[in-house]
Amino acid sequence: MTALAETAGELRPVLSRVRLGYDTERFPFAAVLRRDVFRVGSLESLHRDIQASRASRGQRTELRTRDNLAARALVQRLPDSAPFFQLYHEFMRLVLAPVAGRSLSYSNRPKIRVHFPQTPSVSSFHADAPVTERVDQINFWLPITDVHGSAALQLESDYGLQDYAPAPLRYGQALIFDGGYLGHGSVLNTTDVTRISFDMRFGYRGATTRAEGIHLMNRIVRRLDRLGRS
Numbered sequence: 001m002t003a004l005a006e007t008a009g010e011l012r013p014v015l016s017r018v019r020l021g022y023d024t025e026r027f028p029f030a031a032v033l034r035r036d037v038f039r040v041g042s043l044e045s046l047h048r049d050i051q052a053s054r055a056s057r058g059q060r061t062e063l064r065t066r067d068n069l070a071a072r073a074l075v076q077r078l079p080d081s082a083p084f085f086q087l088y089h090e091f092m093r094l095v096l097a098p099v100a101g102r103s104l105s106y107s108n109r110p111k112i113r114v115h116f117p118q119t120p121s122v123s124s125f126h127a128d129a130p131v132t133e134r135v136d137q138i139n140f141w142l143p144i145t146d147v148h149g150s151a152a153l154q155l156e157s158d159y160g161l162q163d164y165a166p167a168p169l170r171y172g173q174a175l176i177f178d179g180g181y182l183g184h185g186s187v188l189n190t191t192d193v194t195r196i197s198f199d200m201r202f203g204y205r206g207a208t209t210r211a212e213g214i215h216l217m218n219r220i221v222r223r224l225d226r227l228g229r230s
């Protein structure tokens with residue numbers, strides 16, 4: 001067990017992860033990406049559209065890491081004013097901030113991930129705090145497609161155990177987890193669905209301590225439990 005995991009064991013939130021359900025009619029991330037970026041009927045089968053288009057041009061249809069990155073770049077290069085990013089900020093203001101109950105600091109641009117079937121991990125196993133040195137932050141992960149099995153984010157069951165297992169989510173749920181300390185990552189996607197997701201870290205505005213991160217995580221867990229939204 002690492003020193004960080006031992007620290008987390010001494011001082012830890014009541015739960016290391018919680019699901020947050022939201023209304024996809026109000027926050028239609030998938031519809032906006034289909035309309036403004038990918039122009040396909042279903043994001044889950046985006047790989048099939050790309051493969052069919054390549055086959056029709058006589059090109060090889062096998063998808064690789066560089067295809068994941070190229071698809072993600074289509075979203076990342078949208079300007080800050082794009083409806084997708086506006087929707088993201090509205091979500092943080094209208095859904096996440098009220099659950100947190102205090103003003104938050106969060107990434108201005110989330111990280112987009114596109115994980116096509118049969119392509120390798122898009123994020124190897126790690127915990128964030130040793131890299132970011134931000135002990136006050138909590139992780140937010142929102143799939144824009146339903147995710148299960150090897151298309152999902154993989155999490156440890158407890159700090160330092162490295163027993164990674166998928167966290168299945170449907171579109172309309174986000175995962176809030178203690179990713180500064182809890183190991184997470186992805187694996188070869190052996191499902192037949194494309195996974196598109198975005199993630200970011202957040203904390204109380206002005207926070208600097210692990211205790212503040214734990215307070216934030218606990219508050220979210222308890223509020224979601226009370227609201228019956230987890």
Ligand SMILES: [Fe+2]
Pocket residue numbers: 126127128179184
């Ligand atoms: Fe991470």
